[in-house]
Amino acid sequence: MVQKLDYLKETPSQTAGPYVHIGLAPGAAGFDIYERELGWDIAGPNATGERIRVEGLVIDGTGSPVKDVLLEAWQANAEGVYPHPESAGETEEGFRGWGRVITNFETGEWAFETIKPGSTPGRNGTTQAPHINLWIVARGINIGLNTRLYFEDETEANAADPVINTIEWEKRRATLLAKRSDKDGQIVYRFDIRLQGENETVFFDI
Amino acid sequence: MSTPAEYYQRDREWHPPAYTHDYKTSVARSPQYSLISLENTVSEITGPRFGHGDIDPIDNDLILNYAQPGQSPIGERIILHGRVLDENGRPVPNTLVEAWQANAGGRYRHKKDTYLAPIDPNFGGCGRTLTDENGYYFFRTVKPGAYPWRNWVNNWRPAHVHMSIFGSGFAQRLITQCYFEGDPLIAKCPIVKTIPSQAAIDSLVAALDLNATIPLDTIAYKFDIVLRGRRSTLFENRLEGN
Numbered sequence: 001m002v003q004k005l006d007y008l009k010e011t012p013s014q015t016a017g018p019y020v021h022i023g024l025a026p027g028a029a030g031f032d033i034y035e036r037e038l039g040w041d042i043a044g045p046n047a048t049g050e051r052i053r054v055e056g057l058v059i060d061g062t063g064s065p066v067k068d069v070l071l072e073a074w075q076a077n078a079e080g081v082y083p084h085p086e087s088a089g090e091t092e093e094g095f096r097g098w099g100r101v102i103t104n105f106e107t108g109e110w111a112f113e114t115i116k117p118g119s120t121p122g123r124n125g126t127t128q129a130p131h132i133n134l135w136i137v138a139r140g141i142n143i144g145l146n147t148r149l150y151f152e153d154e155t156e157a158n159a160a161d162p163v164i165n166t167i168e169w170e171k172r173r174a175t176l177l178a179k180r181s182d183k184d185g186q187i188v189y190r191f192d193i194r195l196q197g198e199n200e201t202v203f204f205d206i
Numbered sequence: 207m208s209t210p211a212e213y214y215q216r217d218r219e220w221h222p223p224a225y226t227h228d229y230k231t232s233v234a235r236s237p238q239y240s241l242i243s244l245e246n247t248v249s250e251i252t253g254p255r256f257g258h259g260d261i262d263p264i265d266n267d268l269i270l271n272y273a274q275p276g277q278s279p280i281g282e283r284i285i286l287h288g289r290v291l292d293e294n295g296r297p298v299p300n301t302l303v304e305a306w307q308a309n310a311g312g313r314y315r316h317k318k319d320t321y322l323a324p325i326d327p328n329f330g331g332c333g334r335t336l337t338d339e340n341g342y343y344f345f346r347t348v349k350p351g352a353y354p355w356r357n358w359v360n361n362w363r364p365a366h367v368h369m370s371i372f373g374s375g376f377a378q379r380l381i382t383q384c385y386f387e388g389d390p391l392i393a394k395c396p397i398v399k400t401i402p403s404q405a406a407i408d409s410l411v412a413a414l415d416l417n418a419t420i421p422l423d424t425i426a427y428k429f430d431i432v433l434r435g436r437r438s439t440l441f442e443n444r445l446e447g448n
Contacts, residue, residue, distance in 0.1 A: 007214075007293045008432045012406045013221045014383040015229075015397060016368065019316045023306025023332045023368055030317040033272055033330045035262055038302075061234040068318075074253060074376045084252035084374075086210065098254030105318070122247055123210075133249050137381055140231030142222035142400050144379060148249075167242055195235050205216065205241035206250045206377045 013143035020070045020137060025102050039100025042073060042114040046092040049078025049118070052187045054149065054178065055111035058103065058136065061196030065108025066138055073099040073112060074133040080118035087120075116151065116187075122162045129157035129164065136193065146204045149191050152177040167202055175201045212246040213377045213434040214293055222400035229396045230357050246377060251436075253376040256302040256336060265334045268307075268347035272330030279329035281310025281348030285418060285426040286384065289341045290371060293435030297341025303431075304334040304370040305345055312353030312363075321353055346424065352391055364391035364398065373433040384429045385411045 021029040027037055043051075054073075058066040075097055076082045081089035083097045091097065103110045114132075122128040132149040150158055158164055158177070167173050178189035193201045224236035244250065264271050269278050286305070290298040308314045308331065311323035315331050329348065337343045345367075352362045366383045373379065385392050392398055392411065401407050409432075418426035 006295070007435065008291060008295055009220060009406070009409065010216065010293060010434055011371075011380060011382050011409060011432045012401050013380060014368075014400070014410070015232075016370075016381045017383075018318060019306065019314045020368070020381075022314060022316050022330075023304050023334075024370060026330070026332050029315065031272075031315055031330060033332060034265065034334075036260060038256070038260060061236075061238075064234075066235065072379070074249070076249075082248060082252040084255065087248050087252050096254060120248055123245055128247060128249065131249070133376055135376070135379055138235065140229070140233075140235035142224055142226060142229070142232060142236075143218075144381060145224075145237070163244060163247075166244070172239075196238055200237055200239055202239075203237050203241050205218070205243045206246065 015142050016137035018068050018139040028102050042099035044094025047095050047115045049115040052116050053113050054189045056191040057108050058193045067103055067105055067108040069103045069138040071101050072135045075117040076120050078115055078118045080120045126162045129154050129161035146206050147201055148176055149178050150176050153180050172202050210251045211436050213436050220406050226400040229400050250377040251375045261334055266345045268333045273328040277328045279326045279348050283424040284349045285346055285424050287344035288428050288430040290337050290431045292433050298373055298433055299337055299339045299341055301337050302372045303343045305367050306332040307350040307367040308353055310348050310351050312351035362391055364389045364395055371431055378433040387414050
């Protein structure tokens, strides 16, 4: 026998279930309870940079949209700074960097308004291409899924991105690229997430 | 910039796997390919921060936060309390803990819930709070009831409270469920049994805590939550290392 290491074990994950909205987006569940629901404004009014809309579907292994998903986004500002003391630099007043959206119960569409993030430092002096970190929970998902949204028009930065380049299967890298379009003067990035099967989105163990 | 202090790798044999056949919805919602393992960058070690300006003091009191003036929900009045710690045993202060649950009859206040047990007009079913400087949190609520769900035709969820915890880095983000000591439905539940080991299941069961009850008023359960810990780093100007 040896001494027992005294680390605690992480609390195990469980599914967020179909009624996740009650706790995290009660307005969508059908009742107003909080003065302020959290997560509706990622960038705030003072953020510099390009205003964008990001939208998409989460699609299950049968090809059907998942209509009870909750997504959270975590991103840097246009200068590549996260609003956190371990990210070097300052962010604009009111820049939260974090957002929370749910899918439409009928269509499964989700969307959030934000600004396009800048490049952030990678490990060992590298630079990460602009990206938004996404975390997905839902009924049937036992532990939240982490992925990253990159921008298809950042061709050069994406080609040098240390995380994209850890994906051995080059074909799978494209599942992380959001597609840019201009809808009535608004810049929209489309990012569909495929949980399972053909063109399955790359998920990370972070 | 120095290399950031990484979080300990998640033990994915301790957590439930994505594909768990007996929890039927997981079958079409579980990735088939392996996860790609990342070494932490600033994107994972940072995360959103919340303050007292984000929430109201009453938000952790589910007995009051949706009740008509002078009324309160029907059910067993409980305090659900505990500490948020990391794997090194250190408290996680000032972090957001959110909770949601059914009412005493097992009915959720959600437009998609059609269970025949009635809504309680004085119960919303959600709460949130920030841990204090010692990582401590508490909610006051009523104990939720069991409820049926369409998995196998006669499946019933044990009484549970859903909990969402942030920690200080996005890599610590966690949603889980808190069960209650002695509930015979725990051992029968396909969602509980997505967790591979009995020891891990036990860590989701809140203990009856008579020391924390308020006599003649409210009974108490204790539920501690453990988030991922971090390696020590020589580059942080903090004596304790983490």
